[in-house]
Amino acid sequence: MLSLLGFATIGVFLILIITKRLSVITALVLVPVIMGLLAGFGPKELGEMVLAGIKQVAPTGILLMFAVLYFGTMLDVGLFDPVIAAIIRYVKGDPLKVIVGTAILTMIVHLDGDGTATFMIVMSAFLPIYKQLNINRLMLSGIVALSVGPMHLVPWSGTSARAISTLKTDATQLFNPNIPAIIAGVIWVLFVAYWFGLKERKRLGVSDLRYVHHENLTDEQRQFRRPKLFWINAVLTIALITTLMKGWVPAAALFIVASVVALLINYPKLADQQKVVRSHGNNIFMVSSMIFAAGVFSGILTGSHMIDAMATSVVSLIPQQHANWLPTLTAITSMPASLLFTPDAYYFGVVPILSQTATQFGIDPLEIGRAALLGQMTVGFPVSPLTASTFLLIGLAEVDLGDHQKFILKWAFGTTLVMTLAALLTGSIHL
Template sequence: MRFLGGFIMLLALAGFIMLFAMMYFLFKSKTIPLVVFITIPFIAAILAGFSFPEIVTFVKKGVGKTSEMAVLFIFSVTFFGLMSDAGMFDVIVDKLVKKAGTNVIAVAVVTAIVAIFSHLDGATVTTVLVTVPALLPLYKKLNIRPQLLLMIVGAGMGVMNLLPWGGPVARAATVLGMNPNDLWHIMIPIQILGVVTTIGLAIFGAMREVKFNGAGILEKSSPEFEIEEGTHISQKKEDELKRPKLTAFNMLLTLGVLVLLLINTFPPYFVFMIGCAIALVVNYPNPKDQKNRLKAHAPAALDVSSVMLGAGVMVGILGNSGMLEAMTIPLLKVIPAFIASQLHILMGVLSLPLGLVLGTDSYFYGLMPLAIEVGKNFEITPLSMAVAMTIGKNLSLFISPLVPATFLGIGLAGIELKDHIKYSFVGLFSVSLIMMAFALSIKMF
């Protein structure tokens, strides 16, 4: 019995060392996540005394859980990349910007719609590049602070990241060991409310800009900020990849893909496989062009999917070695009883502040599994903990200094990081709390 207790302590120690080492390397950007997820858990398993055959068994189980998610990422990123190449998003953005005109509230609402729609691919950089350059001249012309533009974009991205091919939901599903599409179906009501709340935030922010910052008073025209018939897209030479005559078809194809995901008849990765095949054949019938399009999107597709497969090593070792269970023992002794039963709500409220200082991978693959395991001891279901922790983390996406797209956004907008966070924090935090409160009201937790 004493030997068993000693082994559990060894497992717990190895687990905590692994967790802190992973967070350190990820937080300090000492190396890429793929290397961290493969090497550190492997070393921790060896230190805990497991044999190579046992470690191989852990890894096989873990990678088996993440492989479908990796395939989903490859084809979803490629599909929406193809839609972007063909110019589907450009047409929508141009028309929305023309509709907004010089009405400050309309401009803010259009910003929210564009951010929400353009984040269908789950790629933060794409969303920033579609929204900020297109709308920034209009914001400057109307004397609207660019901080509002970034806050609305951040809310739109955070809400849309609840899609099954969004990184956070896929990671949470991996930790839960469930299909990301099934997790999304559960969270659809929260996402719908999030979309409405984002538009509400845009309206409130616009009204505040009008009242306190004199927004709506047109600046003197200058070549730099003159708003023409179209946006920055129409001012550039038409790219040879654009397929304006196929815009209607591409919209219908995208709608069909989304409907199939909602119906949930086929695995999500297969839906995107079919979508990619159709998009390639119709938009780029030349085999050479098809290969070039796949090569163009391969870096983005493989970047996330390789991390997902690498995370399978960590998930397998942490979940199958007994480390996770052993790590909860010391934590149970220090958590006050009055907090324990509401731990998932506390973690949900703190998820946005935590998301600022923890990278996405360390948050979902490090903190979330531990919180889930602790919550089990207080009759908190893994699903409740995961949903609560996912909501706020998504909203922290575009104000986190650990996200490269944050620096791209503030660079394009010409503002300081501290000013961006100071302006956006309360608004994004409010959206996350409203979504949390709604989840509680419909007894999702």
């Protein structure tokens, strides 16, 4: 019963947001609450689950609130103007070069395995360019989402760390055999970026785009620019990103302090500070509110044990006579599983059951880990409503979650299929 309600919760949620019957925030809250009531839980029990879920995402919610404020401030002061100008000089108004460049930059930045940092850096650099060239912003969110997928298999990402911990192995045993699959995934993503670029070049043509500081700005935007403080802002941002990547300070605390310092340095007058905060208020609210609503969603699914029941049901569907297909089935279903299971639920709940089942049939349990990493919260995390960074990505790109999923899901699944084929051909997993 719990398993059925769990799958129904996910299914109804996806249908409602993709068909735009409800807003994402409304669906994230109402669907699990109603399903929880149908499962027999009382208001007090559901309330405790909701609170537990909110507490779990609170640091991320705070991080994203102040991260949006910080990078919004840096855009206001013009920190990224030289970067944008250099990119536009190179691409010369060609959407194909912009989209392929987006993919390449995303992959380079995501070598650190941190989705949040990657999204903030890449989106800050490219969103103004997409707006100026009138490129479909779904392609921006989509290509960035695709590009982080293969790179998220690096051993130091949170997803890989969970798999390594669960299977009690080391990074080389899981990561090294998957390297050919990662390379195949990167090639696939670049192909998709090239295909998207051709479509946009055909639609828009190659424009004679020039970028001059302040040329396309409103009077209010010009008032916010601080060209004389460029190097101070650059050093502050580099220090922030370095500290974030090294993990020297908790990310939420880091961005709270950094955003306040950035406001104070660039806008000493209180009235100016208030104008900047108000100008980004809508984005801050949309991102943070979705994070806390997602906490309600995951809190009820976890607290009600629906996720545990779903994991057991998934494993029970595998016929014993086809046990040798277990790694391949795990790989093929890994990306869609990102829509059903949080990384903790999957790697600490589903993977142990799958690996134990594999061992009973004489299959190397590490193959289950390698197979899972080909999609579950690697390729799949930037499209999943269960991860906070997804909402950061769509919030920065100014697109709707349902539109984003409808646009990029099939291409993301394609990444997993390509990587699965490469893994089979190179022996990372076996039939």
